[in-house]
Amino acid sequence: xxxxxxxxxxxGVGEFDGGRITETKPLGFPGEGPGxxxxxxxxxxxxxxxxxxxxxxxxxxxxxxxxxxxxxGEIGHYDTMGNRSRVKAGGAQVMQTGSGVSHEEETVGDHNxxxxxxxxxxxxxxxxxxxxYAEFRHEDFPVEVRDGVTLKHIxxxxxxxxxxxxxxxxxxxxPSSHGYRRELSANRTLALxxxxxxxxLSDAACSEKHELTPRYFAVVHAGNTDSIAxxxxxxxxxxxxxxxxxxxxxxxxxxxxxxxx
Numbered sequence: 001x002x003x004x005x006x007x008x009x010x011x012g013v014g015e016f017d018g019g020r021i022t023e024t025k026p027l028g029f030p031g032e033g034p035g036x037x038x039x040x041x042x043x044x045x046x047x048x049x050x051x052x053x054x055x056x057x058x059x060x061x062x063x064x065x066x067x068x069x070x071x072x073g074e075i076g077h078y079d080t081m082g083n084r085s086r087v088k089a090g091g092a093q094v095m096q097t098g099s100g101v102s103h104e105e106e107t108v109g110d111h112n113x114x115x116x117x118x119x120x121x122x123x124x125x126x127x128x129x130x131x132x133y134a135e136f137r138h139e140d141f142p143v144e145v146r147d148g149v150t151l152k153h154i155x156x157x158x159x160x161x162x163x164x165x166x167x168x169x170x171x172x173x174x175p176s177s178h179g180y181r182r183e184l185s186a187n188r189t190l191a192l193x194x195x196x197x198x199x200x201l202s203d204a205a206c207s208e209k210h211e212l213t214p215r216y217f218a219v220v221h222a223g224n225t226d227s228i229a230x231x232x233x234x235x236x237x238x239x240x241x242x243x244x245x246x247x248x249x250x251x252x253x254x255x256x257x258x259x260x261x
Contacts, residue, residue: 001184001203001205001220001221001222001223001224001226001228002038002220002221002223003201003202003203003210003218003219003220003228004036004218004219004221005201005210005211005216005217005218006026006033006034006036006216006217006218006219007215007216007217008024008215008216008217010033010034011024011025011026011028011033011034011215011217012024012025012028012029012032012033013025014032014046016054016055016056017054017055017056020050020051020052020053020054020055020107021048021049021050021054021055021056021107022048022049022050023046023047023048023049024046024047024215025044025045025046025047026045026046026047026191026193026215026217027039027042027043027044027045027191027217028044028046029044030254030255036219037219037221038189038219038221038247039189039191039219039245039247040166040189040245040246040247040248040249040253041119041120041121041165041166041167041245041246041249041253042117042119042120042167042189042191042243042245043064043118043119043120043254043255044116044117044118045115045116045117045118045191045193045217045243046115046116046117047113047114047115047193047215048107048112048113048114048115048116049112049113050073050107050111050112050113051110051111051112052107052109052110053106053107053108054106054107054112055104055105055106055107056104056105056106057104058078058080058102058103058104059102059103059104060100060101060102061095061097061100061101061102061103062097062098062099062100062101062127063097063098063121063123063126063127064097064118064119064120064121064123064126065094065095065096065097065118065119065120065121065126065163065164065165066094066095066097066116066117066118066119067092067093067094067095067115067116067117067118067119067161067163068087068092068093068094068105068114068115068116069091069092069114069115069116069117069154069241070087070088070089070090070091070092070112070113070114071089071113071114071115071195072089072111072112072113073088073089073107073108073109073110073111073112073113073114074086074087074088074089074107074108074109074112075087075093075105075106075107075108075112075114076105076106076107076108077093077103077104077105077133077135078103078104079095079101079102079103079104079133080101080102080103081101081131081133083133085135086108087135087136087137088137088138089138090137090138090141090152091135091136091137091138091140092135092136092154092161093133093134093135093136094133094134094135094136094161094163095131095132095133096126096129096131096132096163096164097126097131098126098127098128098129098130098131098132099127099128099129099130099131100131101131101133115193115241117169117243119163119165119167120165120253120254121163121164121165122164122249122251123254124251124252126164134161136160136161140160141153141154141159141160142157142158142159146180147178148175148178149172149173149174149175149178149180150172150173151170151171151172152170152171152172152173153168153169153170154169154170154171155167155168155169155243156168156169157170165245166245166246166249167243167244167245168243168244168245169241169242169243169244170241170242171195171239171240171241171242172230172239172240172241172242173237173238173239174197174199174230174231174232174237174238174239174240175232175237176232176233176234176235176236176237177232177233177234178231178232179229179230179231179232180229180230180231181204181227181228181229181230182227182228182230183225183226183227184220184222184225184226184227184228184244185222185225186222186223186224186225187222187223187246187247187248188221188222188244188245188246188247189219189220189221189222189244189245189246189247190219190220190222190228190242190243190244191217191218191219191220191242191243191244191245192217192218192220192240192241192242192243193215193216193217193218193240193241194212194213194214194215194216194217194218194238194239194240195214195239195240195241196214196237196239197212197214197232197233197236197237197238197239198211198212198213198232198233198236198238199212199230199231199232199233199238200212200230200231201218201220201228201229201230202228202229202231203226203227203228203229204226204227204228204229205226205227209231212230212238212240221247
């Protein structure tokens with residue numbers, strides 16, 4: 001098992017609307033931030049923040065599956081398919097961009113935070129498909145509690161979001177002094193971002209521990225079946241977003257060929 005930690009100072013950065021919207025990029029576009037291996041169909045992960053209103057003007061996408069997940073405040077969406085909507089914290093907007101669609105995004109409220117995450121299906125196939133849009137409220141996602149740990153399923157495990165790329169995503173809240181263990185099958189990758197709180201991440205089979213604090217990005221690659229242990233601090237909870245993907249897929253990836261999508 002290989003565990004790599006990317007603190008925020010090594011991640012990519014960006015801004016929109018004259019700096020009204022800023023972002024860190026745990027997993028940036030090619031050439032942004034460090035090269036992160038073994039992420040398979042998880043192509044891009046940005047964390048955007050806005051103090052008040054901000055807008056990202058109309059711009060095009062093709063083939064990729066793109067999810068905006070609201071952490072705080074409210075985010076708005078408009079696209080050339082005619083969809084116009086807003087979702088509040090805990091909700092998500094999902095575009096399967098297919099043969100092409102343009103959209104614009106806006107932040108609403110005094111404080112807004114959101115993830116934008118791109119998943120990569122077989123682009124040679126999806127670029128020929130009709131684009132789609134769907135939105136989900138926080139209440140739409142199933143939640144379960146395991147040994148005091150709360151898991152909100154966003155993709156997979158009965159969650160309402162369905163995408164073509166193979167991926168599972170959860171938001172996990174680990175109370176102070178509690179732990180969470182997760183098994184990973186061979187050649188699977190787990191990517192996680194710390195939303196808030198503190199804790200540690202380790203291979204369950206060894207004593208080496210990696211510190212977790214807000215905005216840290218961790219990538220765990222399992223060469224063989226193994227498990228990880230995540231422990232919240234003694235005085236604070238630990239809230240993380242976690243995505244599991246296959247490290248390899250049976251179709252060419254953009255980072256390998258870079259076609260014009």
